[in-house]
Amino acid sequence: MTSALPTSKAVLLTATKLNKTVHVGDQSLSIIKDVDIHVNAGEFVVIMGKSGSGKSTLLGLLAALDYPDSGDVELAGQTLSRLNEDALAVIRQRDMGFVFQSFHLLPTLTVAENIAFPLDIARRPDAARVDELIEAVDLGHRRHSLPNQLSGGEQQRTAVARALVSRPKIVFADEPTGNLDEQNANQVMQLLLDLRQKTGSALVVVTHDSALADMADRVITMHDGRIVS
Numbered sequence: 001m002t003s004a005l006p007t008s009k010a011v012l013l014t015a016t017k018l019n020k021t022v023h024v025g026d027q028s029l030s031i032i033k034d035v036d037i038h039v040n041a042g043e044f045v046v047i048m049g050k051s052g053s054g055k056s057t058l059l060g061l062l063a064a065l066d067y068p069d070s071g072d073v074e075l076a077g078q079t080l081s082r083l084n085e086d087a088l089a090v091i092r093q094r095d096m097g098f099v100f101q102s103f104h105l106l107p108t109l110t111v112a113e114n115i116a117f118p119l120d121i122a123r124r125p126d127a128a129r130v131d132e133l134i135e136a137v138d139l140g141h142r143r144h145s146l147p148n149q150l151s152g153g154e155q156q157r158t159a160v161a162r163a164l165v166s167r168p169k170i171v172f173a174d175e176p177t178g179n180l181d182e183q184n185a186n187q188v189m190q191l192l193l194d195l196r197q198k199t200g201s202a203l204v205v206v207t208h209d210s211a212l213a214d215m216a217d218r219v220i221t222m223h224d225g226r227i228v229s
């Protein structure tokens with residue numbers, strides 16, 4: 001397996017016996033079943049599996065965007081389920097980056113403002129870092145553009161820069177190339193990998209792209225709410 005970064009063996013994230021049930025009408029559906037998973041510092045992990053197998057749900061639990069019914073997620077020694085919403089918000093801002101299939105940029109902010117956003121809400125503005133990221137994703141000529149003035153590839157490059165700007169410990173990406181053509185998909189993925197190498201962030205990517213899986217340190221396959229390999 002190719003690893004651009006010499007991954008340290010230190011465990012960064014550990015999830016233990018995660019379970020999640022959703023209620024649809026009078027039915028209870030178990031959608032995550034006894035999932036154990038760990039991610040090492042700097043590691044690139046890909047999660048694959050059929051549609052509906054629970055990949056996005058699991059990513060949401062790992063990123064503390066959603067609560068498990070039972071089980072724990074520990075990030076850098078902190079048990080996320082024991083933290084209140086304010087403490088979790090701090091961890092999301094400081095230690096986590098996110099990239100979504102549908103970009104999720106703030107529509108009223110420019111490219112530069114979107115990239116700066118994580119630093120600004122953490123009250124750690126850093127114009128030099130924002131400029132560095134804008135150049136890294138090759139959007140210098142679009143820095144004052146609004147998201148609706150950008151192509152899909154440009155929007156996702158903005159989202160990648162935003163995800164990495166605060167040098168998070170871990171970046172979660174849910175089908176980051178799912179809405180892009182092959183050329184833009186390759187470019188966005190390469191940028192994500194390059195920036196992750198520079199900042200030393202771990203990267204957890206849900207994808208259907210086997211080319212991407214080939215680049216990962218480890219591939220996890222889900223089936224029906226469980227990890228099967």
Ligand SMILES: Nc1ncnc2c1ncn2[C@@H]1O[C@H](COP(=O)(O)OP(=O)(O)OP(=O)(O)O)[C@@H](O)[C@H]1O
Binds near residue numbers: 024031051054057
């Ligand atoms: N809030 C919810 N209410 C009801 N069912 C849900 C809810 N969230 C997820 N599910 C169901 O849980 C299962 C797992 O969903 P999830 O979105 O995690 O799958 P996925 O592996 O990400 O699929 P895809 O590849 O299509 O994105 C699916 O059967 C889905 O319909």
Ligand SMILES: [Mg+2]
Binds near residue numbers: 055056057174
């Ligand atoms: Mg999904």
